[in-house]
Amino acid sequence: MGREARVVMEDGARLMERVRAGDGGAFERLYDSYHRLVFGIALRMLGDATMAEDLTQSVFLKVWSSPDAFRYGNFGAWIARVARNRSLDVLRSRSLRDESEIPVDLAEPGALDDVVFTRLDSERVRRALAALPDEQRSPIEMGFFGGITHDEIAKRTGIPLGTIKTRIRTGLRKLRVELDGAVSR
């Protein structure tokens, strides 16, 4: 991660209120603040800069054409999930991986994840993840960015499936506690 990656993101939720009203300037600022995040997720998941560029384009076009899809809360976490789900769709549709390896995510409009960590930034998440033992952090990152199921994580790491599931749960619980502390400080 270079210095540019830590550019402070503008408040996406506020910008989205203006985008809903058709404010092209707000949309441009939203893009300036969040395109590195969307591109970064797509690049990690698709492994191809050109495809990541196309996916970034399609995510922001969707934001512009359907601004009501985001309702409130942490815009960064929301658009990260959108980028991840679109990347999974691309992996599936282009048969870049075996279908059975690709997970499905449950999208919940207005779910808690959009509201709990509204004050969270990427640096805090990086620190919280870095505080986890490798054995917990690694399957969490593989699960989120690898575009693979827990079965596939177990196969690729040679660790029993039950152990992988428990490590993911333990890691996410610790992460939750760490992040709770971060947003309340």
Added chain:
Amino acid sequence: MNGSAEHEAMLDLVAVAALGSLPTADLRIVTLHLATCAECRAEYDALRPAASAVGLIAEEPVDTLRSARMKKRLLAAIAPTANARRAASAPGGLIWASSIVAAAAVVFALVSTVQDIHLRSDLANAQRTTSQLQTRVAETQRTNENERDMLADLFAANAKRYTVADGEVVARGSHVYFALHTLPALPKGKVYQAWTLAKGAKTVAPSVTFTPNASGSAIVQLPADATALAAVALTVEPEGGSKTPTSKPSFIQPLS
């Protein structure tokens, strides 16, 4: 299930669902369970925000040229709708101005089209390939969106749930589902068939046929408006389905 090793295993699966790393079949099982288990639902609600926050670490530097190219493409793509949105809220004079700009854009596009006609023939194959890929992506996205909508319905706190012999009938808004998990194995040449009874009707109408997976689970959306139905039922029928039920129903469930 509470307190058992089986429940602990389900809590582990719930964590993987929060991360978004379950295959479809497992996600359906977890979704059904979350609808009826407060402890697991609380675990999911606690872990999902932490899992979503993981995405924030992916921010990557984008080189200046690429960043500028991407932004130019994007702003060009939204320009027509941006003009339309502005025009929709602008006084009459601005509408004229934006119309002139739009007309100029159309003329420019037409002129460009004529000039590019030779290049077009060279690019035809590439465009066809791109178009086919775009169609596949769009189809996959539609399928996944439908699947997510279905899971959201099954998951919703405001869904009506009716316990039946082999699971649940779930109704939310105009949608109705069979969420069954203990269906007996079917004899060879047989399928399960759903039936619907419309409000005020005296006879049932045939609905979808399906076969459960190896563990007896099936989630099926009935292609009917739930608000217009008085009841639903399930029978075993010959492959291809029947026009009227030919076996004793596994259940008949009124929808109140």
